[in-house]
Amino acid sequence: MAVTIAKEKWTSKVGEMVLGADSSVKVGGESTLPFLHFEGEMPNKTVLALEVWDLDPTDWPEILRKPFADVLADPVAWAKKCVEYGADAVALRFMSAHPDFKDASPEDCAVTAKAVAEAVNVPLILIGCGVEEKDAEVLEKAGEALAGKNCLIGCATEKNYKTITATAMVNGHSVIASSPLDINLAKQLNILMTEMNLPTNRIAIDPLVGALGYGIEYAYSIMERARMGALTGDKMLAMPVICFVGQEAWKAKEAKSTSEEAPEWGAQERRAILWEVLTTTTFAQAGGSIFILRHPETVKQVKVHVNKMMESNAY
Amino acid sequence: MGLTGLEIFKQLPKTNCKDCGQPTCLAFAMQLASGKAGLDQCPHVSDAAKEALDSASAPPVALVKIGKGEKELQLGNETVLFRHDKRFEHPTGIAIAVNDNDSEIAFKVGEINKLVFDRVGQIHNVNLVAVVNASGDAAKFAEAAKTVQENTPFPLVLISEDAAAMGAALEVAGANAPLICGANAANLDAMVELAKKYDAPLVIKGAGLDELAALVEKAGYKKVILDSGAREVNKVLADQTQIRRQALKKFRSFGYPTITFADNPDPIQVIVDAGVYIAKYAGIVVLNTADPADILPLITLRLNIYTDPQKPIAVESKLYEIANPGPDDPVFVTTNFSLTYFNVQGDVEAGRFPAYILPVDTDGISVLTGWAAGKFTPEKITEMLNTSGITDKVSHRKVIIPGGVAVLSGKLQELSGWEVLVGPRDSAGIPSFYKQRWGK
Ligand code: B12
Numbered sequence A: 001m002a003v004t005i006a007k008e009k010w011t012s013k014v015g016e017m018v019l020g021a022d023s024s025v026k027v028g029g030e031s032t033l034p035f036l037h038f039e040g041e042m043p044n045k046t047v048l049a050l051e052v053w054d055l056d057p058t059d060w061p062e063i064l065r066k067p068f069a070d071v072l073a074d075p076v077a078w079a080k081k082c083v084e085y086g087a088d089a090v091a092l093r094f095m096s097a098h099p100d101f102k103d104a105s106p107e108d109c110a111v112t113a114k115a116v117a118e119a120v121n122v123p124l125i126l127i128g129c130g131v132e133e134k135d136a137e138v139l140e141k142a143g144e145a146l147a148g149k150n151c152l153i154g155c156a157t158e159k160n161y162k163t164i165t166a167t168a169m170v171n172g173h174s175v176i177a178s179s180p181l182d183i184n185l186a187k188q189l190n191i192l193m194t195e196m197n198l199p200t201n202r203i204a205i206d207p208l209v210g211a212l213g214y215g216i217e218y219a220y221s222i223m224e225r226a227r228m229g230a231l232t233g234d235k236m237l238a239m240p241v242i243c244f245v246g247q248e249a250w251k252a253k254e255a256k257s258t259s260e261e262a263p264e265w266g267a268q269e270r271r272a273i274l275w276e277v278l279t280t281t282t283f284a285q286a287g288g289s290i291f292i293l294r295h296p297e298t299v300k301q302v303k304v305h306v307n308k309m310m311e312s313n314a315y
Numbered sequence B: 001m002g003l004t005g006l007e008i009f010k011q012l013p014k015t016n017c018k019d020c021g022q023p024t025c026l027a028f029a030m031q032l033a034s035g036k037a038g039l040d041q042c043p044h045v046s047d048a049a050k051e052a053l054d055s056a057s058a059p060p061v062a063l064v065k066i067g068k069g070e071k072e073l074q075l076g077n078e079t080v081l082f083r084h085d086k087r088f089e090h091p092t093g094i095a096i097a098v099n100d101n102d103s104e105i106a107f108k109v110g111e112i113n114k115l116v117f118d119r120v121g122q123i124h125n126v127n128l129v130a131v132v133n134a135s136g137d138a139a140k141f142a143e144a145a146k147t148v149q150e151n152t153p154f155p156l157v158l159i160s161e162d163a164a165a166m167g168a169a170l171e172v173a174g175a176n177a178p179l180i181c182g183a184n185a186a187n188l189d190a191m192v193e194l195a196k197k198y199d200a201p202l203v204i205k206g207a208g209l210d211e212l213a214a215l216v217e218k219a220g221y222k223k224v225i226l227d228s229g230a231r232e233v234n235k236v237l238a239d240q241t242q243i244r245r246q247a248l249k250k251f252r253s254f255g256y257p258t259i260t261f262a263d264n265p266d267p268i269q270v271i272v273d274a275g276v277y278i279a280k281y282a283g284i285v286v287l288n289t290a291d292p293a294d295i296l297p298l299i300t301l302r303l304n305i306y307t308d309p310q311k312p313i314a315v316e317s318k319l320y321e322i323a324n325p326g327p328d329d330p331v332f333v334t335t336n337f338s339l340t341y342f343n344v345q346g347d348v349e350a351g352r353f354p355a356y357i358l359p360v361d362t363d364g365i366s367v368l369t370g371w372a373a374g375k376f377t378p379e380k381i382t383e384m385l386n387t388s389g390i391t392d393k394v395s396h397r398k399v400i401i402p403g404g405v406a407v408l409s410g411k412l413q414e415l416s417g418w419e420v421l422v423g424p425r426d427s428a429g430i431p432s433f434y435k436q437r438w439g440k
């Protein structure tokens, strides 16, 4: 009995974003739900970035510090190490700018950004410290210092998007637009940013994901709905989705508890890495396409998985 | 996927005799369509019409049960492709496999039984033990089925394509409705016969979707679990998606739950593959590992994906103590939405300091949602402070509220008499808030 394969006729697709000084990395462009090659195109692989901080992340769990043990105090060396570990991009986080840490100046951050950019040949993702006003100032300077390098900068929120969008437009960067787990808020921010004439393919949607066990299902469904919006012609949802998985996964008790603290959960290293890996691969199934990760083993494992998923499953 | 009133009406006697309690057959049809009446309330409907209506109103994915008693596993009754459209009904059954030629079967089963986790206040475990006829020997297979059955409360999956071996195993385990796994093109008749004899569910495996559909039709059996034969994750995703789509379109041969096998030789990739199957419609996923580090992430993923999007999971609204707090330690107020509560708990724990957490009962909704809905109010927080027992635990009278509801502080201070400290908007800021503000 021949089964008639059920294919959806999507009318539109996700915009394609180009990153990197040499425009070598592309992301987005899908005309189907994730990995359904029998139905449409998925021209680009997911982009896996490793996080680099501009100060020593002393509260990271030992398992996470180990692979970077000798470089944690040196963002340039750390970034190089990320590339060695196979990261497609480096996500430089200006944690030093946070008032709780060093309250570093935007100018200092720009110097670090420049040094890192000169040391690696993969695209840079520049991330603020999470304090909205400060992030606008920091990204303005860092974005200027890296003009023409085609970075992805953020996170822009409804409070600070104006400065960040303007910086991106003047210096040729793309912007991460963050809104909390709500499809309408995401659209609204995208509308505001495109009204400033930022092209839609220079925005990545950050739905502020939670980790496995900590709200993954909300982000999962919002991403599925956003992808369907994109495929059915909603231009304000037709952007690649970026997921800050590393910061969330490594906050989970299941990742942080040692084997001694939680013997009934098995060995910490295996469980912690699986936490980050499964959060990532699950979001990849929902439509996430840029992932900010922390452990090199996660990059390695997700890459193997994505390569497999990119093989055709056409009937 | 119900029928419209008019479609039902066509099958009714159209005599308007009122025996169903409705004034007309059409009115009755409307009641049926909206689920307010049952077909059996009309005594005059013909058997042919009954069958037509039953099959048309049957859920797109049939309900199939495995095992008997307390640990019986129900699968199917699914109605959507995306969880946001309604919800996924029956969580993927997790089966852990043991080989019949393993020398430590009882020990292994003991390890599987221990895979029980407490999460968001609920107990979660694996669901099935699969016995694999790796030896190829019928007697050995039967012996292993017996050992497993004696050592676990979970229903069994009997995995062998040899009908003689299956027959032998069913002689010892058949009374408990194990999953027979299973039938294929070569052994279909014999396996269907065994399934009928023991009234047990049966896996039918096809080499691809076309053969699978043909075999299901040929089998004519109704307690079926589908296996498209695919084993590579990219292909399994395609087949799982097709089977669910076809079922929703009422292609009857695919109107059953599915089984998937995570047998990737790489120890991490196999878990990743299983995660894809859980997210993408698998009725059952069979794994070879009983390592809790592997199973905890999968069980957590299953819980998340199968959470009803309309009915959030809540924690009990009571006083929670983190790291043995004393009379001088801080008191955090939040809501009893499990996600909110566990965020706060996780962040307090991340700060590695002792504290009390008071989740106010907001019917399981988040801080801002609760505030907007009038369920997270100064009155309710005051009541929680007064009745939770916190007044006896701490010697101070300072309460920390989420930054997102800073507007509550004046009224709360006035009603409760407690000094109100406005915390950060995101609970992730709690550790640094504690460092800077507490005890100073
Ligand atoms: C999912 C959702 C829903 C779901 C409910 C899910 C649930 N179980 O809560 C549904 C669809 C049912 C819903 C309904 C409504 N919602 Co609603 N919803 C959301 C959404 C998208 C996410 C909420 C969520 O789960 N957040 C995650 C949890 C973990 O966040 P949280 O509880 O706030 O906890 C964080 C912080 O507050 C803080 N924190 C928590 N506790 C504590 C404690 C201390 C001491 C500290 C320091 C910090 C802290 O840390 C946590 C982690 O960051 C938000 C938008 C948003 N992202 O906020 C809107 C949102 C909360 N909803 C909103 C509204 C208005 C409503 C409705 C009234 C109407 C509507 N628009 O639909 C109804 C009311 C429901 C009812 N009558 O019962 C508004 C509230 C506006 C406002 N600021 O007052 C929001 C902000 C959306 C918006 N911008 O319009 N909603």
Ligand code: SF4
Pocket (backbone or CB within 6 Å): B012, B013, B014, B015, B016, B017, B018, B019, B020, B021, B022, B023, B024, B025, B028, B029, B041, B042, B043, B044, B045
């Ligand atoms: S009992 Fe049956 S035949 Fe009589 S009115 Fe009701 S639906 Fe019609």
